[in-house]
Amino acid sequence: MAPSIAIISTCIEEWGGSEELWGRSIPILQAAGLGIVVYKDRINRQHPRWAALARSGVRMFDLQTPKWKFFARKALLRMRKRYWYESSELRRAFTHRLSADRPALVVIAQGINFDGLNYAQDCIAAGIPFVVICQKAVDFYWPQPDQRPGMIKALTEARKCFFVSRHNQALTEEQFGIRLRNAQVVFNPVDRGVGPVPYPADRSAYRLACIGRLFVLDKGQDILIRLLARPKWRDRPVELTFIGTGVDREGLAAMARMYGLTNVHFAGQLADVRASWRNFHALALPSRSEGLPLVVLEAMAAGRVVITTTAGGSQEVIVDGVTGFIGDTGTESFDGALERAWQRRDEWEAMGLAACRDLPNRLPDVAAEAEFAKVLISIVHE
Missing domain, CATH: 3.40.50.2000 (Glycogen Phosphorylase B;)
Structure with a gap:
C-alpha cells in the first residue's frame, strides 16, 4: 500500500485562509504517489473546497460526534456522575484514526502557534512522525505554565515547524524560550503572474x-x-x-x-x-x-x-x-x-x-505549496 499523509486542521471556519497551504499542496503530494486523509472537528462536504478534495480522492473524517449524539451522551454520562469534554472526544477520535490509518506522516495545521500541539503529543505516543504549521502567533496570548513542557516537547520533536512569517517564528521562540532548529518559514500561497486587476475609474468615493x-x-x-x-x-x-x-x-x-x-x-x-x-x-x-x-x-x-x-x-x-x-x-x-x-x-x-x-x-522563487510539499515528500521517503 502506498504511504499516506494525514492532515489535521484546527481551523474553526468551514474553510479558512490557514488551510490554503496544505490544501494547495495536495495535488503535488498525490502526484508523488502519496495518499491523503484529512481530519477536522466537522467538515462541510458541500463547501466547494471540500467537495473538490473529495473528488480528487482525498479521504475525510469528522472527529466530532454529531451534536445530537454529543449532547445525548453528555447527559447520560452526567447521570452516571461522569463528565464528557468535547476536547477529549476529539483526541479520542484522532488517536483512533491514527491507529486505523497508520499514516507515514501527520501534518498538524494550527490556527495559532500551539492550538494543535495536543495532537502532536498523541503522534509522539503513537510513534508517528509529524510536522506542525503555525499560522499565527499572538503577543498577548501565551501558553499556560502547566502546558509548556508538553508543548515544548511537541515543537522540538516535530520533523519541521513551519511558520508563515519570520515574525511568528521569532515570537514563538520568545514565548517558549527556545531556539527551534527545525523551523522553516513558508509563506502562504498566492497566485503569481496573473497581473493587477483594473483600478476603479470612479473616485467620487x-x-x-x-x-x-x-x-x-x-x-x-x-x-x-x-x-x-x-x-x-x-x-x-x-x-x-x-x-x-x-x-x-x-x-x-x-x-x-x-x-x-x-x-x-x-x-x-x-x-x-x-x-x-x-x-x-x-x-x-x-x-x-x-x-x-x-x-x-x-x-x-x-x-x-x-x-x-x-x-x-x-x-x-x-x-x-x-x-x-x-x-x-x-x-x-x-x-x-x-x-x-x-x-x-x-x-x-x-x-x-x-x-x-x-x-x-x-516571495521565494518556488511557490509556497511546492516548497511545502517537497519537504513533506522528503520526510516520508527518509
Whole structure:
C-alpha cells in the first residue's frame, strides 16, 4: 500500500485562509504517489473546497460526534456522575484514526502557534512522525505554565515547524524560550503572474475593503468603525465594506448603527474576491494579531495598496510609504497610517502597481505549496 499523509486542521471556519497551504499542496503530494486523509472537528462536504478534495480522492473524517449524539451522551454520562469534554472526544477520535490509518506522516495545521500541539503529543505516543504549521502567533496570548513542557516537547520533536512569517517564528521562540532548529518559514500561497486587476475609474468615493473573518480580537475591525465615526473621517468620501463572516458580525453591525455610519457595509463571503477588487481602491486591515495574511498578498497581487499594522508578517512584504502603509496595532496608530494613506490617495493606483511588481521579490522563487510539499515528500521517503 502506498504511504499516506494525514492532515489535521484546527481551523474553526468551514474553510479558512490557514488551510490554503496544505490544501494547495495536495495535488503535488498525490502526484508523488502519496495518499491523503484529512481530519477536522466537522467538515462541510458541500463547501466547494471540500467537495473538490473529495473528488480528487482525498479521504475525510469528522472527529466530532454529531451534536445530537454529543449532547445525548453528555447527559447520560452526567447521570452516571461522569463528565464528557468535547476536547477529549476529539483526541479520542484522532488517536483512533491514527491507529486505523497508520499514516507515514501527520501534518498538524494550527490556527495559532500551539492550538494543535495536543495532537502532536498523541503522534509522539503513537510513534508517528509529524510536522506542525503555525499560522499565527499572538503577543498577548501565551501558553499556560502547566502546558509548556508538553508543548515544548511537541515543537522540538516535530520533523519541521513551519511558520508563515519570520515574525511568528521569532515570537514563538520568545514565548517558549527556545531556539527551534527545525523551523522553516513558508509563506502562504498566492497566485503569481496573473497581473493587477483594473483600478476603479470612479473616485467620487474611496472604497476600502476589509477582508477576513469577523473576529475583532484578531482582525480589529472595530478599530475601523471607531475611526470612521470621528469627525474628520465622517467628512470624507470614504466607503468601507467588510468581506467575510464571523462571530462578531452582529456586534460590528450594531456598533456601526450606533454611530449612524451609513458608509459601512457587510458583503458576507464572496465567491471571487480577486474579481471584486474592480470595486475597491485599497485594503484596510487593522489587525491585532496575524500570521502573514493571505489577503495582504492577494491585494498586492491584484495591484492594490494595503493599509495595515505591524501584527504578524505584513511588514515583511510591504515597504511602508512605498507599496503600502503600516502602523502599530491599536486605534491611534492605525489612524495615523490611515491618515498618511489618505493624504496620498491620488498615488494609490501607482503604489498598488508597485506592490504588484515588487511582490515576487518578497516571495521565494518556488511557490509556497511546492516548497511545502517537497519537504513533506522528503520526510516520508527518509
